[in-house]
Amino acid sequence: MSQLTIRTMLPEELSIAVNWAAKEGWNPGINDAALFYLADPNGFFVGEVDGEIVAVGSAVRYDSHYAFCGLYIVSPAHRGKGYGLALTKHRLAYCEERNVGIDGVLENVDIYKRIGYVPYYQNKRFQKIAQASTKSGAITEVREEHIPAILNYDLQCFGAPREAFLSAWLMQEYGRAVCVLENGQVTGYGVRRKCQQGYKVGPLFADTPDIASTIFRALQHDISGEIIILDVPENNGSAVKLAEAENMEVVFATSRMYQKGMPNVDSDKIFGITTFELG
Incomplete structure (x- = not known):
């Protein structure tokens, strides 16, 4: 050989x-x-x-x-x-x-x-055809001025800084990023990116299931009829319920594995991981 x-x-x-x-x-x-x-x-x-x-x-x-x-x-x-x-x-x-x-x-x-x-x-990959829904006034389109607050919020869920990557991920071409602000504080955010087939949402991080649902619906509102994908961690039961309530189907799954134990993150806020490749 x-x-x-x-x-x-x-x-x-x-x-x-x-x-x-x-x-x-x-x-x-x-x-x-x-x-x-x-x-x-x-x-x-x-x-x-x-x-x-x-x-x-x-x-x-x-x-x-x-x-x-x-x-x-x-x-x-x-x-x-x-x-x-x-x-x-x-x-x-x-x-x-x-x-x-x-x-x-x-x-x-x-x-x-x-x-x-x-x-x-x-982590289970859920998929469906996106549907338009009633727009929510709680949704804010992410702009450059929101990035510092989102980077800070992200640390609760990801557990490590990723400033260069996430700053670009939020602003990527053909993508869309939205957040929910309450009293000027980020209480959730999500990113949608265009893929070779349809769109993937990730990350989807939020303080509550209702905020996560609001974000996810906003991210599919303008791509009605297209494939939309969300990679859901099964250790957050509320995340699985959100995907099931959206009538999504599991099409793939991976095993999240670590060498030295689970990182110290707020799993209850993770409704969709960023990517299978980068965590």
């Missing part, structure tokens, strides 16, 4: 990983390549054999305590050769002593357990 060489991914090569993700049926966002890179420009890797990229994966270090691995794909022609495990070990070494999270495909949970991951709950 030829030797695998692992190196940091070049910015222009992230589109390769996103294209592979599309072929795997992951339905990436049309801006994902550029925006993902902002999360940690040094945290994306390729594995090469004889100059050919055969494996890709990310390991985003958010701060000195937390990292998240994702975007892990081995090209079909090179699976079963140990390249994926070698790349995974390299990514974990890059994470150093941080707590590392993943959203692992269910059929590979036992493999992830063997390298130190522990499953905690499932």
